[in-house]
Amino acid sequence: MLTYLRRSAAQVVFVLLGIALINFFLLHLAPGDAAQVLAGESGAATPEYMEALRRQFGLDQPLYVQFLRYLGNLVTFDLGYSFRQSLPVSELILQRLPATLLLMGTAIGFALVAGCSLGFLAARRAGKLTDTVISIVALLFYATPVFWVGIMLIVVFSVMLDWLPVGGMTSVEANLSGLALVGDVALHLVLPAVTLGLFYLAIYARLMRAAMLEVYGQDFVRTARAKGVRPRRIAWRHVLRNALLPIVTTLGVQLGSILGGAVLVETVFSWPGLGRLAFAALFQRDLNLLLGILFCSSVVVVLVNIAVDLVYTLLDPRIELN
Amino acid sequence: MSHAVPNEPVLAVDGLSIGFQTRRGLLPAVRELSFSVRSGEMLAIVGESGCGKSLTALALLGLIPPPGRVTGGTVRLEGRDLLALDEAALRRVRGARIAMIFQEPMTALNPVLTVGEQIMEAILEHEPVSRKAARKRTLALLERVRIPDPERRFAEYPHRLSGGMRQRVMIAMALAGAPAVLVADEPTTALDVTIQAQILSLIDELRREQGTAVVFITHDLGVVSRYVDRVLVMYAGRKVEERDTRDLFADPLHPYTRGLIAAQPRAGAGAAGAVRERLAEIPGTVPALAAMPAGCAFAPRCPLADERCVQAVPPPRRAGSGLVACHHAGETHAL
Ligand SMILES: Nc1ncnc2c1ncn2[C@@H]1O[C@H](COP(=O)(O)OP(=O)(O)OP(=O)(O)O)[C@@H](O)[C@H]1O
Ligand code: SF4
Ligand SMILES: [Mg+2]
Numbered sequence: 145m146l147t148y149l150r151r152s153a154a155q156v157v158f159v160l161l162g163i164a165l166i167n168f169f170l171l172h173l174a175p176g177d178a179a180q181v182l183a184g185e186s187g188a189a190t191p192e193y194m195e196a197l198r199r200q201f202g203l204d205q206p207l208y209v210q211f212l213r214y215l216g217n218l219v220t221f222d223l224g225y226s227f228r229q230s231l232p233v234s235e236l237i238l239q240r241l242p243a244t245l246l247l248m249g250t251a252i253g254f255a256l257v258a259g260c261s262l263g264f265l266a267a268r269r270a271g272k273l274t275d276t277v278i279s280i281v282a283l284l285f286y287a288t289p290v291f292w293v294g295i296m297l298i299v300v301f302s303v304m305l306d307w308l309p310v311g312g313m314t315s316v317e318a319n320l321s322g323l324a325l326v327g328d329v330a331l332h333l334v335l336p337a338v339t340l341g342l343f344y345l346a347i348y349a350r351l352m353r354a355a356m357l358e359v360y361g362q363d364f365v366r367t368a369r370a371k372g373v374r375p376r377r378i379a380w381r382h383v384l385r386n387a388l389l390p391i392v393t394t395l396g397v398q399l400g401s402i403l404g405g406a407v408l409v410e411t412v413f414s415w416p417g418l419g420r421l422a423f424a425a426l427f428q429r430d431l432n433l434l435l436g437i438l439f440c441s442s443v444v445v446v447l448v449n450i451a452v453d454l455v456y457t458l459l460d461p462r463i464e465l466n
Numbered sequence: 467m468s469h470a471v472p473n474e475p476v477l478a479v480d481g482l483s484i485g486f487q488t489r490r491g492l493l494p495a496v497r498e499l500s501f502s503v504r505s506g507e508m509l510a511i512v513g514e515s516g517c518g519k520s521l522t523a524l525a526l527l528g529l530i531p532p533p534g535r536v537t538g539g540t541v542r543l544e545g546r547d548l549l550a551l552d553e554a555a556l557r558r559v560r561g562a563r564i565a566m567i568f569q570e571p572m573t574a575l576n577p578v579l580t581v582g583e584q585i586m587e588a589i590l591e592h593e594p595v596s597r598k599a600a601r602k603r604t605l606a607l608l609e610r611v612r613i614p615d616p617e618r619r620f621a622e623y624p625h626r627l628s629g630g631m632r633q634r635v636m637i638a639m640a641l642a643g644a645p646a647v648l649v650a651d652e653p654t655t656a657l658d659v660t661i662q663a664q665i666l667s668l669i670d671e672l673r674r675e676q677g678t679a680v681v682f683i684t685h686d687l688g689v690v691s692r693y694v695d696r697v698l699v700m701y702a703g704r705k706v707e708e709r710d711t712r713d714l715f716a717d718p719l720h721p722y723t724r725g726l727i728a729a730q731p732r733a734g735a736g737a738a739g740a741v742r743e744r745l746a747e748i749p750g751t752v753p754a755l756a757a758m759p760a761g762c763a764f765a766p767r768c769p770l771a772d773e774r775c776v777q778a779v780p781p782p783r784r785a786g787s788g789l790v791a792c793h794h795a796g797e798t799h800a801l
Contacts, residue, residue, distance in 0.1 A: 363573035370527055370568075371588045371639060372561030381587075385578045461623040462577055 152450050163442040164218060167435055168211050214435070223436035228428045233436035236421060241440065243313055244417035246329075248406055250337040252395070255344035260391060262345070263352020267387075268379055270357060278349060285346035290405055294339040294412040301335060308335050311414040336413040340405050344398065351394055355387035362386075389460055396452035399445045474545075475502035476646045476679045477526070477564070482539035484521050484530060484703075486755070492537065493755045496521050496703045499539070503647065503679040508670070510690045510711075511683045512726065513700035516752050519683045520569075522700075523651045526681070527566055528556045544646055562592045565640035569652040571632035575624040581608075581635050582620030588642035607638040611668060630661035634668070641672065648673070651683045666693055688730040691715060696788070699723050702752055702763035704779075709788035719790040721768050722748070762793070770794045 198204045202213065217224060223233035266278040285293075302310040309315065309332050320328050359365065360383055368382050407419030414420070418437055425433040457463045484496040496518040503509045511519050524530045526541055528548055541548045543564055548556065565588075568574040576584060582604055589600040601620075608616035611634040624632055633653055640648055650669060654662040670693045673680045684690050687697070697714050699707040699722065707720040718724045725748035750767035753759060761778050765771040774793050782791040790796075 363568065363570055364576040366529065367568060367574045367636075367639075368576070368587075369529055370560055370566040371591065372557050372559070372643075373587060373591050374557065377587075377591070381579070382576050386576070460578060462625045 152453070156446050156450070159446055160439075160442060161215075164215060164439060165211070167438045167442075168214060169207075218439065223439070224432035226425075226430055226433040228425075228430045229433065233433050236433060237418065237436055237440050240416060240418045240421045241444075243415060244403075244406055244410070244419060245444070246333065247336055247340065247410070247415055247417055248402055250333055251340035251406075251409075252344065252402060254337055255341040255348055256391075256395070258341075259345040259348025260352045260388075262349040263354075264356060264379070264384065264387075266349065266353040267356030267360070267383075270353075275353075279353070282346040282349040285342045286350070288342075290339060290343055290408055291412055293342055294335070294409060297335050297339055298413075308332075311412075313416050332415075336409050336415050339412070340402070340409040343405070344402065347394070347398070348391060351391060352387060355390045356383055359383045359386045385459070389456065392452060392456045392459060396449050396456075399448050399452075400441075403441050403445065473504070475504050476544055477681070478502040478540075478542040479522075479526070480540045480542070482522065482525060482541065483537045484518065484525055484534060485537045487533040487535065490756075494537070494703060494758075495534070495755055496525070499700075499703075499705055501698050501705070501708065503681060505646065505679050506673055506677040507696070508673055508680040508682055508694045510687075510694040510697045511681060511700060512685065512687050512690075512697055514685060514752055517700045518703040519685075519700060520651055523566065523649045523681065523683055526647070526649050527560050527564060528553075529560075529566075558592065561588050561640075561645070562643040563645050564647040564649065565643065565645040566649040566651065567633070567636045567640050567653045569655050571629050571636055571653075571656060574636060575632055577624055580621055580623055581627070584624075585635065585639045585642055588639050592643055603642070604638075607642060608635075610641070610672075611635075611638045613638070628661075629657050630665065633657065633661075633665050637665070637668065637672070641676075641678075644676065645678060647679045647681065649681045649683070652685070653682075654689065655684070655686070662689060666690070669693075686730075687726055699726065702758065703755075704763065705782065705789070705791065706764070707785075707788065707790045707792075709786070709790075713787045717786075717796075719785050719795040720792045721770050721794075722764050725767075770797060 195204075202210060205213075214224075221234050223237065225231075226233050226236055229236055262278050262282065266275045269275045298310055301308045311332075313332050314320070314325065314328050315332075356379075365378060365382055368378050373382070403419075406417065407423055409415065410417045410419035411423055418441065422434065422437045424430070425437060479502065480500045482496060482499040483494060485492040485494045499518075499522060501509065501511075511522065513519055521530060521534065525536055526543075526548070528551070530536060536549055539549070543559065546559075548559065548564075551559065575581070582601070585604045585607060586597070586600045589595060589603055590597070593600075595603075605616045605620060608619055613619050613631060613634050619627070619631075619635075624635070627635065636653070648669070653669070654665050657665065666689065669680060669682070672678060682690055682694060691697075691711055694711050697707075697709060697711050698705055699714075699720065701722050707714070707718070707723045709719075714723065715727065718727050729748060748767060753763055753766065759765055759776065762768070762771070762775045762780050765775045768775065770792075772794075778793075780791045780793045782789045783795065785795060
């Protein structure tokens with residue numbers, strides 16, 4: 145166990161270093177820098193003024209110096225200063241991170257539970273009507289663009305039925321606290337989480353069905369039948385346990401793309417998360433902020449991946465932690 | 467209920483036919499197979515790969531995978547026709563009155579469940595006993611099949627066990643319900659020779675002690691000849707000869723049986739001791755299901771084949787202690 149943790153720690157450091165490097169250079173390849181943006185906005189873009197701005201923010205230093213400084217700062221979670229927002233980047237990120245994590249976590253939870261249940265049901269009724277209906281619905285969710293689903297859900301559940309709020313994370317008017325606040329946030333969470341989760345729900349439903357059917361064809365299922373084990377127990381105890389393994393693997397692979405999807409959903413639902421912050425940073429060429437967000441997302445993805453790995457090793461006794 | 471009438475067979479298969487439903491119609495894979503086994507008796511079913519041995523075994527438990535299906539005949543277990551039972555009733559018989567051991571001990575056990583749970587399950591799914599009692603019985607079973615340190619093995623996952631140990635676990639699992647019939651489908655083929663012998667003598671010992679009838683499927687006559695009472699030789703889905711083991715080896719009647727016996731590697735009789743010499747192999751291969759000859763299926767490979775063999779399927783005839791299906795049974799060829 146200890147060696148396992150040590151090895152994953154080494155992996156984390158290595159991966160994060162790589163990500164920091166890639167992020168940094170990718171963004172420097174893009175034309176324009178923060179000085180240009182700031183200068184452009186203030187309307188006084190004289191070369192002298194630009195020069196002064198660049199010197200002030202260290203943008204005149206060679207790239208490797210900028211990068212080394214960036215790395216040094218990362219270690220202390222000093223992600224620099226956002227010129228556009230006039231706040232430290234780390235502060236901006238910490239403000240927004242919980243909302244994004246809440247949205248992602250809920251969406252993944254919803255997609256996993258609902259998707260796996262549907263896939264499980266479809267596999268147990270393979271070839272029957274239930275299976276066909278589930279497969280068609282999953283295909284529909286899979287093929288529909290996320291933003292369109294979001295807008296449709298808003299139109300139906302917020303505008304037409306008026307059951308759920310249109311956007312945001314809390315009701316502005318009410319000054320809620322405690323349990324009432326939790327309830328209010330939960331209500332606001334439903335539509336964005338469902339929107340973000342539907343696509344992954346479709347993926348898990350299809351994957352679960354395929355995995356279950358494959359496991360059903362394996363020798364040990366025949367052994368269980370030959371023992372006289374009830375079909376229900378075969379499904380839950382023998383097949384499901386094994387079919388979960390590919391699901392967990394896929395979950396790890398998809399985390400990055402779920403984060404990407406969050407940007408879109410946060411924009412549609414004005415959810416005050418990292419995604420919208422990144423969106424703004426991108427358009428404002430807020431280099432420090434964008435680098436900070438990318439780095440933090442990488443940290444989240446890497447950490448959750450390690451957690452997923454751990455879950456996998458718990459599910460599959462063939463993998464031993466050393 | 468298992469030992470009610472001592473001379474009645476516990477398992478009686480009569481006219482069993484199995485086929486595969488394909489787009490071009492029904493492909494028969496096993497045809498009109500009949501045999502029976504008594505309590506404590508061990509019957510070997512022998513034949514080359516693809517002759518329908520596994521299908522027959524699976525049919526005994528109602529486990530033939532689609533598109534295969536039983537197309538005729540009866541399988542009577544302790545007087546009850548299994549093929550007439552519905553799935554729920556059949557499930558209560560499987561693992562309780564008839565159990566099966568498979569060829570591949572590596573894949574036949576669930577990799578994510580402990581050995582103990584998989585054996586216990588065979589008890590708990592059939593009997594209203596507590597988990598504690600089931601656990602105790604499982605430990606006794608593990609000891610019974612001579613797995614050292616049962617307490618530890620109970621909590622272990624299959625990947626930690628060797629092939630031989632896994633096969634012992636399979637046997638323990640099969641014995642959990644004290645079945646009247648044990649079907650073993652090539653249980654030793656995947657194991658090395660010493661382990662093969664151990665597993666075989668374990669099965670032999672258990673059937674002697676508990677009076678279990680054993681149907682032992684193999685393609686290797688030599689391995690089982692010491693243990694089995696009777697041998698049923700299959701060729702291309704049909705029974706071609708069935709005799710007491712001693713008679714079969716002393717005087718094989720069917721040309722295919724002779725070929726099989728001749729093809730067995732034997733310990734050399736000379737002073738050199740363990741010289742193994744390989745005798746005649748049977749030339750040719752088993753015909754495909756879709757290209758079965760109209761007459762005797764063995765005719766294309768048979769040294770005695772003549773006009774009659776090509777035209778008519780030889781019917782089974784009495785021959786001493788058993789049966790043989792050959793137009794020229796017992797004849798030696800003139801060459
Ligand atoms: N799905 C299928 N469709 C058509 N034919 C099949 C199918 N599955 C098996 N068969 C055929 O059924 C026949 C009997 O197969 P079976 O597994 O019973 O042979 P076997 O005697 O057990 O051989 P082995 O020694 O290799 O285990 C074979 O000829 C095989 O080709
Ligand atoms: S019936 Fe004819 S072809 Fe078939 S085994 Fe006998 S002699 Fe050979
Ligand atoms: Mg077989």
